[in-house]
Amino acid sequence: MTSTAPQQSILDRPFVLDLFAGPGGLDVAAHALDMPSLGIEWDKSACLTRYAAGLDTLHADVSRVRREDFETLPPEINVLAGGPPCQTYSVAGHGAGREALEEVKEFIHRLITNEPVEAIDRDLGRLSDPRTALVLEPLRYAIQATRSPNRNNRPFDVIVLEQVPTVEPVWEQYAKALSDKGLPDGTKYEVAFGVLATETYGVPQTRSRAVLIARRVGLGKPQLPSATHRAYEPKAWNRESNRPQGQGHQPMLDDGAGTSMPEARVERQEKAAKIPQQWRSMGDVLRGPIGTHPGRQKPFLVRSNYGSSGNPGRRGVRTDQQPAATVTGRISRFVVFEHLDENIVQEGPRFTMNEAGMLQSFPPDYPWRGTAQAQQVGNAVPPAFGMHLLSAALGLPRPDIEILRKPWPTATEEQQAKLRSHGCGAAHACTDRCPRAKDQVPPPSSRPRKTKASVKS
Structure with a gap:
């Protein structure tokens, strides 16, 4: 299929703010599309990876930046993106987020209707796992942008979010809130959301993600990116008929x-x-x-x-x-x-x-870089998938993900020191403004993980 998307972005100068940026999946996608980006990430090791990759970074807690340092963010940022931590929503996790879905939906309504922040924060503190509330941060950032003197109260033009499939009902509630009532200042968005399979966008793995793309009214109705590759269907797989020539028989x-x-x-x-x-x-x-x-x-x-x-x-x-x-x-x-x-x-x-x-x-x-590198890899947004999401959100033609096959250069020591001076406050070390190491391990859910035995009982 040929893309019908316009050749020019709907924005003159896209600038991406990547919340919960991890080691840089969405940032790599943005850079491959020649867009500047700034990531906020609280894990020290992920930040070390980002610095080595030459990515602009704030080593900070997303919630704290919203509360205390929002005015320090570049006012030119016009694309809000992010994948909030998924542990409490993932089918592999304790399930606190899945069990709190209805509460989360109600919090979305309360934020949109401009209830006092103090009351919302107080009630969010009662959730069994505080990480569940992080899925609300993109909405809170969108609202905060309309109250920012540094931005002249200008809202974000585009919002791009991704999470595990079980978060789709949250994105649906986001969509209703952003399109029907709009932000408290009256800004409304046109929204597309759904669950996509990353292998259908050239990522060499099967991974399903719930995504949301929103554009401020007046910038055109967004569409989810169209698939470029076939879906992997386990029941249809036949090793014999798909075996490359000359490879010989493979044990079944x-x-x-x-x-x-x-x-x-x-x-x-x-x-x-x-x-x-x-x-x-x-x-x-x-x-x-x-x-x-x-x-x-x-x-x-x-x-x-x-x-x-x-x-x-x-x-x-x-x-x-x-x-x-x-x-x-x-x-x-x-x-x-x-x-x-x-x-x-x-x-x-x-x-x-x-x-x-x-x-x-x-x-x-x-x-x-750093520790828990496998976890960094697993938590990241696949850059090829990110390229498709950002391109669809900004009205760009289908991206050429082959650019991601070029080896990525490591930043020089001087470049890393400069990035860390901005991200941590010092050229070669973290400072008091960085999240503390003991705070980087979220408290376990108070709800025990359900096992087959507990379900039977």
């Missing part, structure tokens, strides 16, 4: 998806007629050498019990001809088996952080 390890049936093949052919590009596989991005990555020349299998976006059919064993399971903080635990010949496999080296990042569509040689 059960991936929990079953075998392909005639009906599934017909459905796959119909979809292929509409979207010609096959989804991108692990082998597509890891097979050849690029940057310092030597390439994985041998066919391989990956076993994982994690990272399925709640879909059991997406778990199990996958070959290098399939997209990866959802890349999470457990990516370093994925077991990789290499083929010795047509019928024998043995355990091979596990994914490096460089490879894990590439499965997230980060450029090769992205400079991962």
Whole structure:
């Protein structure tokens, strides 16, 4: 399909503010589209990665910046973006956020109707897990922009949000609030939202995300980005019919998806007629050498019990001809088996952080730093997906994500010192204004995680 989007952005100079910026997925996407960005991130290690990647950063708590330092943000920022932490909404988490969905919806209504901030903050403090309230921060930033003397009370023009699929009802409530009543100052937005599969945008993994794109009224009605690749359908997968020539027979390890049936093949052919590009596989991005990555020349299998976006059919064993399971903080635990010949496999080296990042569509040689690097990779927005979201939000043509295949240069020590002076307050260390290390581990939910045993009882 050819894009019908205009060649010029709906904004003269897009400038992205990335809340909960992590190691830089949305920022990398913005830079690939030649847009400046500023990220706010409270995790020290993620900030170290960002500094090494040359990304403008504030090492700070998103909520505190809104309350105390909003006026220090560049007034030119006109695109608000972010992916609030998902632990309390994720199907892998304790579920405090999912259980509080109706309360969160009510808080959205209270914010839009301009209730006193003190009363809202007091009641938010009663949630069983304080991280649940972070999903409201983008709305609070949008409201704060209309009260900012530094911005002449100018609202953000565009809002782009993404989260786990279980947050879709929150985005739906956002959409109603922004389009029906609008912000307290009367600013209204036109909104599109839904759940998208990242492999349909060229990301070599199956990952479902609830997204929201909003444009201020007068800038045109937004649309979600159209898919560029076919969706991965476990039940339709057939290793034999999709095996690249010359690769030989592959042992049939059960991936929990079953075998392909005639009906599934017909459905796959119909979809292929509409979207010609096959989804991108692990082998597509890891097979050849690029940057310092030597390439994985041998066919391989990956076993994982994690990272399925709640879909059991997406778990199990996958070959290098399939997209990866959802890349999470457990990516370093994925077991990789290499083929010795047509019928024998043995355990091979596990994914490096460089490879894990590439499965997230980060450029090769992205400079991962600090601790918990696997968690940084797993928490990030896939840059290729971010490019599609930002392009759709700004009315740009379909992006060329191949630009992300170029190795990413590491910032010089001088550049990193300058970025850290701005982000932390000192060239080579954190300062009192940075979040404290002990505060970077959110308190566990007071609700115990439900297990099969507790459900049965």
